[in-house]
Amino acid sequence: MRDDRHPHRPDATTPPPTEQEDTPPMTLRTERDVLAAVPDGCLIDGVWRPTATVFDVHDPATGEVLAQVADATPAEAAEALDAACRAQPGWAATPPRQRAELLRRAYDLLLARADDFALLITLEMGKPLAESQGEVRYAADFLLWFSEQAVRIGGEYRLAPDGGSRLVTTRQPVGPCLLITPWNFPLAMMTRKVGPALAAGCTALLKPAEETPLSCLLLAQVLIEAGLPPGVIGLLPTGKPAELVGPLLADARLRKLSFTGSTEVGRELAAASGKQLLRSSMELGGNAPFLVFEDADLDAAVAGALLAKLRNGGQSCVAANRFLVHETAAEEFVERLTEEMSAVRLARGTDPLARLGPVISEEQRDRIALLVSDAVDRGAKVHTGGAEPAGRGWFFPPTVLSGVPGDALMVQQEIFGPVAQVQRFTDEADAVRRANATGSGLVGYLYTRDIGRALRVADALECGMVGVNRGLVSNAAAPFGGVKDSGLGREGGFEGIDEYLSTKYLAVDLG
Template identity: 60%
Template structure:
């Protein structure tokens, strides 16, 4: 069915056709199959609560079948020429790009974000395929002479082996490509466990990889409503050699503990509590525009979303007023509507959790400049919200909001701003706005985060290493560093 032109409403028949085109089984050993005992799980549209479709619901037995399959394929894929591995990824990039409109609509239907943002995610996710198609041929080793001159030192890079990737619901395509891309480029096979709320994007992408020529068994995809039960036997099996996870810090900690028994390699991209610092000399108009991007991207449901706005007292009132005007003007609605800028949150439970944080802040004395309420309509919508006068002990200063809520606090000195920014267990990303180069570099060095956005509200880039410190995890995705997470270093000492 032809795609709707950008700016026009999406036809209901097209919605049904896009969903119907997605495989609904488990991908194991190169074939789509039913789950153990035929179990299925429903995929809902968060803007209406209606069921879009049902997909296979994998069991622990299915997980072990998948591990058998990727293990059987591991040696052959590792021996595949790096150029050919890269060409598979390149073909997948081209197919993904060609089908961007269908993939974007599918993502909006299962996750809720506006179509314009879904298109952006498809483009972003596809870039990981192109990037790692080029990195596949750059897994360099080295040759050197030992200090005493008697031995030659050869180092080489080899694939880690079968991997497990667990991805979240908020970026259902990009989180899959960001993990699958480097794993395949490095010569690793992989089991993908997509989020139960948003399995359709992952299933559609897996079908694209098959079309791009990925050999049977190299990738398995296992949607499941019982993530813990599915993952446990995999981590208990020493044949699995790596776990990569994007999600909450508590779940990440449990996975690290489980992986410890078999010393599986782990990379964790966990929670965030991003500070957004606005200094007195900042370009205020640009800072407000950056704040909208940093806060409202993905409806605020992003680990990189600005969570705390720390604004110099001399410009805080003006900043908050302008930000409230911007957010108040953003239309809320179903993501398929052309005018929509803010879609629904993923579930009503998530929406209610966001409101609890707002109510806690208001009870502590915060003022609502705009929003502050759930919308009384079908689905799980929350109004874009700006709060001022938020106390440091408010829950939303320490907890990840994961919604369209911007709490504003003030500071008077640079050192105070840095101290407030670092007063959290998390350390994924920080944002800062200033025209002073010295202040910018000094502050960037002092901020305890794995990434810093300097005068920009979006930091994610396939060519850059993405990841955090402290309770935000460890390991990096993207950039030249991304493929290293899937490679072991072997040293050979040669006596001449």
């Protein structure tokens, strides 16, 4: 991007005035160079086009304007859909091996620029640089995985039961897609969608979150460099998503919607896409239970709790939201978790020692504070953290609460922040009942040494994924998705490409 489109202030890299003052900030030149490499405009038919207006992207560690980004309009979105429709027949007819090789080149190019992408993610989203580096590797894995699946799209040939014909099935791309991604994993959530779409032979319009569009802009440039033909993808950053998305969902030429975000917005998009009977996949909110039984390895459980709670600052749909611990282990678990959470360094993500960065916005920070104060007002005890520090940026400290009552807001709502609430249960049936007492059903975690119990509880949990003695479930080779209010469909794994394919049946009479 041009430097005049990315205003910087002299103090833009200074950490917030807490305990971080002794750490030198990253040099302004490095950050400026990475920002300057981000393409300008929106991508339509293979060309980066300027827009009449721009919108601000903020650094959540300082609150300052980090960059200004093209603000695409509904008219420009319509042009991008025109281009995607023109490109669809040719891209669908492209041999699977060629599509696979293009995705593999994009994988290599992404990893070659891993440091740039990681810094960009940290600047726009706030997570520590080490976590951003992990996201880049995770994002790249989806390009690699779906490059391998592009050549494995299969069908079937079998004899009809009456012997009178042959039943042949083939798989075909569904057609132009709209891919809408959230701000918390700005790169990985896009590759998790664009990888299978391209592998299946679909063209796509990409709409990144307005809070974090920069890494997606750079990803689009990487795909172009990998050889993607004009029109196969369009990139539409916007500060007014509802105005842009609505007309696209009403256009009969669009055939698929994939959305990751809140359940509330997902419901609205599902209702709108239903008018055109769009193929839809929705990865929505969670309220993950984290069960610790009396026979659990507490060292492993606490380590897993830190990973499941603090990864991405707790701003993840698979973050542990409710820690349900057997009454005989609860006191020790709280003590150990409090000790570990108290030692976490809160700092701007570019600080090499940072283990926890800011939350995405002032609004989100205030919402977390409200959930904590509500729980405390209802009788919960604060063991560490609990209130935002003074200074610039949108920080909230690692927080541990115990004695959280069932009617507290944070029990019913997704916290999306670095707050661990601990409740006690009495037995296995009580644990499962409490775990399932939510409308969400994305992921659950459980810790026990009893393999029989592990399998029983995993079967009983009403969710799409379960971590057994493990605080991390995400893997490009595994199907990601939930049940109940947590969404429709799966991303990743062998199932991920199916969301972008339609089955065609041929009844063949051989005479």
